[in-house]
Amino acid sequence: MPGRRMMRGPVRLAVLWVAVAVLAACVATPREAVTLRVLASSELADMAPLLADLRAETGVELVLDLQGTVDASSALTSGDYRYDLAWLSSDRYFQLGLRRSGYTGPNPLRTTTMLSSVAVGVTRATAQRLHGDGGSVSWADLADQAAAGELRFAMGDSRHTGDGLAALVGVATAAAGTGRALRLEDVTCDRVRGFLTGRQLTADTSPRLIDDFVAHRGELDALVTYESVLLSLNDSGRLAEPLEIIYPADGTVQSDYPLLLFDPAKRAAYDRVVEWLRSAPVQQRIMEQTWRRSIDPDVPRPARLQVAAGNALYFPDEPDVIDRLLANYDAVAARPSAHVIFLLDFSGSMRGRRAAMLRQAFADLAGAGDPAFVRFHQGERFTVIRFGGRVLEEREFTVGTSADLAVLDDLVATESYDSHTAVWSTVDHAYDLAATITAAEGHPPVSVVLITDGISNTGLTADDFLRSHPAADPTVPLFAIRLGDADTAELTRVATATGGRIIDADRDSLLAALKEIRGCS
Numbered sequence: 001m002p003g004r005r006m007m008r009g010p011v012r013l014a015v016l017w018v019a020v021a022v023l024a025a026c027v028a029t030p031r032e033a034v035t036l037r038v039l040a041s042s043e044l045a046d047m048a049p050l051l052a053d054l055r056a057e058t059g060v061e062l063v064l065d066l067q068g069t070v071d072a073s074s075a076l077t078s079g080d081y082r083y084d085l086a087w088l089s090s091d092r093y094f095q096l097g098l099r100r101s102g103y104t105g106p107n108p109l110r111t112t113t114m115l116s117s118v119a120v121g122v123t124r125a126t127a128q129r130l131h132g133d134g135g136s137v138s139w140a141d142l143a144d145q146a147a148a149g150e151l152r153f154a155m156g157d158s159r160h161t162g163d164g165l166a167a168l169v170g171v172a173t174a175a176a177g178t179g180r181a182l183r184l185e186d187v188t189c190d191r192v193r194g195f196l197t198g199r200q201l202t203a204d205t206s207p208r209l210i211d212d213f214v215a216h217r218g219e220l221d222a223l224v225t226y227e228s229v230l231l232s233l234n235d236s237g238r239l240a241e242p243l244e245i246i247y248p249a250d251g252t253v254q255s256d257y258p259l260l261l262f263d264p265a266k267r268a269a270y271d272r273v274v275e276w277l278r279s280a281p282v283q284q285r286i287m288e289q290t291w292r293r294s295i296d297p298d299v300p301r302p303a304r305l306q307v308a309a310g311n312a313l314y315f316p317d318e319p320d321v322i323d324r325l326l327a328n329y330d331a332v333a334a335r336p337s338a339h340v341i342f343l344l345d346f347s348g349s350m351r352g353r354r355a356a357m358l359r360q361a362f363a364d365l366a367g368a369g370d371p372a373f374v375r376f377h378q379g380e381r382f383t384v385i386r387f388g389g390r391v392l393e394e395r396e397f398t399v400g401t402s403a404d405l406a407v408l409d410d411l412v413a414t415e416s417y418d419s420h421t422a423v424w425s426t427v428d429h430a431y432d433l434a435a436t437i438t439a440a441e442g443h444p445p446v447s448v449v450l451i452t453d454g455i456s457n458t459g460l461t462a463d464d465f466l467r468s469h470p471a472a473d474p475t476v477p478l479f480a481i482r483l484g485d486a487d488t489a490e491l492t493r494v495a496t497a498t499g500g501r502i503i504d505a506d507r508d509s510l511l512a513a514l515k516e517i518r519g520c521s
Contacts, residue, residue, distance in 0.1 A: 033059045034269040036084040039072050040064040041162055043206035043229060044087060044257075046290050050282070058272045062087075068205050069162025073097055081108075081262040085270065089116070089162035089226070089255040092315045093322065100319040109261040111274045114283070114292040117254045117309040118166045121230040121243030126151065126221040136249035139174035139195070142222075146198025148367060149378030149400075153198050153222035154213040158329050160204035163225045165322075166253035166315075171195050172325055173313045174250040181314035187324045196329070197377040214238045226255065231291035231304060251311035257292070338445040339437050340382045341430045344412065345452035345483075347388045347421040354453055354483050361511040362412050366405040376405070383433065384411055387426040388418020389458045423452055425459030427478065427494070431469055434476045446476050447500070449514070450491075453484030462490050466497060481505045481513045 045066055055061045065083070067075070073094035076086060088094065091110060098107070120142065122130065130137045130145065145151035156164030169182065176186035201216055203209035206225060210233060213223050223230065223243060234242040259277070261270045276282055283294040293305055316322055344358060367375045376382075380399045386392040397408055427450060434446040456462070477500030480491040492502045503513040 033061070034266070034272075035061045035063060036266060036269060036273075037082075038062045038064050038085045038087050039075065039081075039083045040066055040087040041069045041072060041089040041206075041257075042066045042208075043089065043163075043226065045207060046232065050285060050289060053285075054273065054276055058276050060269050060272050062273065066205070068156070068160035069093065070158075070165055071160050071204070084261075084263045084266045085273075086260040086262065087113075087257065088260070089257055090166070090253075090315070091258050091260060093162075093165065094260075096316075096319040096322060109267075109270070110258040111278070112256040112295055113259050113274075113277045114257045114286050114290075114295060115254060116226045116228040116257070116292045117247070117252045117312070118163055118170055118224065119227040119230055119252065119309070120153075120222055120224050120246045120248065121233070122222040122246055124241060124244060127244040127246070130246070137246050138250045139171050139248045140250065142198075142248065143171065143175070143192075143195035144367065144375060146196070147194030147375050147377035149197075151198045151222060152200045152220050153224055154201040154203075154209060154216075154220055155199050155224040156206060156209050157202045157204050159326055161206060161209070162255060163206060163229070164202070165326075166255065167224045168192065168325060168329060169315060169322075170248065170252050170313055173253075174248065182316045182321050182325070183318070184321055184324060187321060187328065192328065194375055194377040197379070227309060228291040228293075235291075245307075247308070247310035249310065251313040252309070253315055254309070254312045256295075338447045339434075341433060341446065341448045342382060342384045343426050343430055343448065343450045343452075344384065344386050345388075345421065345423075345450075345454060346386045346392055346414075346417050347454050348417045348419055349421075349454050349484065351415075351417055357483075357505075357510045358451065359409075359412050361509075361514055362408060364511050365514060366408060383437075384408065385426065385430065386411065386414070387422060389420025389422050390418070391426060391429060392416065392418060420458045421452070421454040421456055422459035423450070423454070423456035424462050424465040424494075426450075428460055428465050428468065431476060438475075448476060448478045448498075449481065450478060451481045451483065451505075451510070452486050452491075453482075455485065455487050456490075462494050466494060469498075475499075477501075479503070481510065483510070 044064060051062050062085070064087070069089045070093055072086065072088060073091070074097065076094055076097070086094070095107070129150070130141060142151060146153070155167055158164040158168040171192050172187060173182055175191040176182060178186060200220060201212055203212055206229060209225065210229065213220065217239060227245060230243055230245050233239065259270070259274060261267065278295065280296060280299050283296050283299045286292055287294055287299070287302055287305060291305065293309075294301065316325075350358070365376050376399045378399055381397065383394065383396045385394045393411060395407070395411060397404060399405065427448065430448045434448065437446055476498065478495045478498040479500045480495045480502045482488060482491055482502055482504050488502065488504070495502045505513045
């Protein structure tokens, strides 16, 4: 062509070889090799194959120190992190810890890397029982089955593991039924007791929980942990039959596996890691190899991850809420539930509507109503005393079978009433019984619940009772549930002196009052 000269063959070849050499030199020059120390949640041990690829493709090696998420979060004290990064299932507990410590400095840089929610893996037979007519399953259903002794499960220790804490938050949030993040007033001692009755096995790390569950799988009905862990376990060949995964209809807590940067000097390496982890090909590999969900909605999901994981529940945003929740968890784990002595007023004024309220409340606690988080649970012991001008009937119960609860139903269904009301003589009798229970059963917590609509008109007075039971060191609280014309001032005075309190069930339902105080001592 005019004005242009074509390069001869040898020249063109030389130019081509120069270009190839330059390109090869660029490719062959590796990025600077960097090693980062990372405090990580224990279940991230399954990321090892991917981290080998990360090192090969970016030059960055992550050395993971694996701990339970709650333990890891507690170890991260502001200003003394001792790690370059943290990679936790969730950093919510860590952030609450910073607030509790009064830390006001900048938060570490965080980047979400993948997603997984707490779910419940159940055996085929358990799934058939829970689903019934094919409907959804809620935390309330699971708590009801556990309290009845029909659901035995493994769950991580909420004081150490992220999945255990997330499950506890999920159950307590669902039990509160407010639709918001838990507040202090939502966290009561009895909310999770029935559910935790079914927990037969626990561990302080996720891998240890899985190993123990496999070893005892014939003794258990379910496993509460992350969806990703359940799917991986099903793939492992360690189970005779795969677990069916249930996503509780009332919601679960989701983990987003944030990568946190503590050492600003390592920012460049951190950016390399984040860019690699969040790339579409790696997100695809994360799903295929660990069963955690991609943060990129455009990355195609495997069929088993196309199932909706359910509603996401809020994690509490106040440290005191988690403190109280874990304190209640500790109390449940460390000791049996309180032996409650119920004193039921069967004087004539209770006849009719109030007696019907009483029967319905006890029927609901026995599991006759909708599934409840605070129903009587397997192995729970309590005593019921009917009284009028004297003790009319007294019976101790240990929850074991429906037949046991049928006897309770017969006791409160009676139409036998008395013409007098000996409130304080009956309370005095209950405290003598409490002393006997304490001596015989090795000092379990004991509480007395009085339900009355009348004014005491025979036997001991309130002053007589207080003189015989000084309240210098109250160990058996009296919870007085007031109906009708019962003397508010007198009930309040005695209940307060024993370390208990009064609840007005004429303003609130009797069942709500019983739920609020049962087993709280």
